[in-house]
Amino acid sequence: MTKFSDLKLDPKVLKAIDEAGYTVPTPIQAQAIPYALEGRDVLGIAQTGTGKTASFTLPLITRLGRGRARARMPRSLVLAPTRELAAQVAENFDTYAKHTRLTKALLIGGVAFGEQDKLIDRGVDVLIATPGRLLDHFERGKLLLTGVEVMVVDEADRMLDMGFIPDIERIFGLTPFTRQTFFYSATMAPEIERITNTFLSNPARIEIARQASASETIAQELIQLQATRRDTAAKLKRETLRAVIEAEGEKLENAIIFCNRKVDVDILYKSLVKHKYDAAPIHGDLDQSVRTRTLEKFRAGDLRLLIASDVAARGLDVPSVSHVFNFDLPSHPEDYVHRIGRTGRAGRTGKAISIMVPSDQKYLDAIEALLQKTLPRVEAPELQAPVRVRHKDRPAKAETAEKVEQPAPREAAPQDSIAQDDTAQRDVAPAPAPAARAEKPRRGGQQQRNTPAREHAPRERNSNRGDNVVGMGDHVPDFLLREFRSA
Incomplete structure (x- = not known):
């Protein structure tokens, strides 16, 4: 030797x-x-x-x-x-x-x-x-x-x-x-x-090795998602990534998560931080001082998840990376090898997990053709339903229903007040028509006529719907009451 x-x-x-x-x-x-x-x-x-x-x-x-x-x-x-x-x-x-x-x-x-x-x-x-x-x-x-x-x-x-x-x-x-x-x-x-x-x-x-071959010490897995719409696919991939991280548990000491675009790096970083994960981004648009500090924290073990674009796919000498996640499959098949090569270094074992949606099929085909093997498919871990936290100032649906059933008397409300709830407006009987409007001086000194026919009377109750139809209210704009005469 x-x-x-x-x-x-x-x-x-x-x-x-x-x-x-x-x-x-x-x-x-x-x-x-x-x-x-x-x-x-x-x-x-x-x-x-x-x-x-x-x-x-x-x-x-x-x-x-x-x-x-x-x-x-x-x-x-x-x-x-x-x-x-x-x-x-x-x-x-x-x-x-x-x-x-x-x-x-x-x-x-x-x-x-x-x-x-x-x-x-x-x-x-x-x-x-x-x-x-x-x-x-x-x-x-x-x-x-x-x-x-x-x-x-x-x-x-x-x-x-x-x-x-x-x-x-x-x-x-x-x-x-x-x-x-x-x-x-x-x-x-x-x-x-x-x-x-x-x-x-x-x-x-x-x-030394066949061109662009992956190390044998890296266990590779692929999760195929069925989302077809782009807006829902990104959300589903983020949920799946969080479920995989939780499923790996203590085996995941640290990981590099790769995205194809810088904007996706930032979005995923904000999502993980929102869900209380220890994560930080690195890509070409960040200041060099920020990139350097982030890498130093990751090397020192003070950062668990590093979210990166392909600027970090090569040259990161961190020998003890336990996992690599491909949040996006790379468009160039060689980049897949370089990405997963961040784990399983120096004889250590590592794990690479990729997430794909149907639109990534052409990238998967190119990767498997380069590797000359099929990536093992695995099922995504079960996703726990997110806990929805109601804002303290926002009434629950039951509270709103209670207010609808027992509305406040209309006479007690100020004349110019606006109903807080559409449902309340429908269930409260409309107020009687106002008295005839006082005459207002028109432009040119003429007086505007009072036209009782123009006053809006309450409409009859719709027997089919069982509620009142709410129109413009008591106020009629002046321009609708204006009289037009031929020259």
């Missing part, structure tokens, strides 16, 4: 690995690190959670052990699709490079440019960035990429999904042709294949 001590890593790196509690590398680490230390390009194809980050971080630190960075010219570049994944790479670097003097800078959105500029000006050995923020610094004239010795592209297929491929191609063109390149992806779409053929030189291809 291969050990880290057999991989010819820097002794300072081996010391940090030992302090972190690792002794045996994962398969992708054992295969990729020797090629990386030889200076060859590496093309890694492996599912999420297999240790890809350490497979390029460890040889990167070993190679950069000699030399010194110059201002605005980083010696290595690591590109990640999301802020969270970039932050995870930075944490790995801090863990394994703590006994060295290597420096790093993290360039991500949501952070002021000023602090990042100061780090770049001092010179950094490792620059970890998202593509958009990296190009922002370059276009401002704060960064040069001509000194890059090693370039890493992590989660390339996710870059493709997020539309970063043109930026990646541009960044490749800004780096030296002699650089060493590490290229990692969970799947090999035709566009990814084209990029590797263009920018990698005779790479060592390492494929």
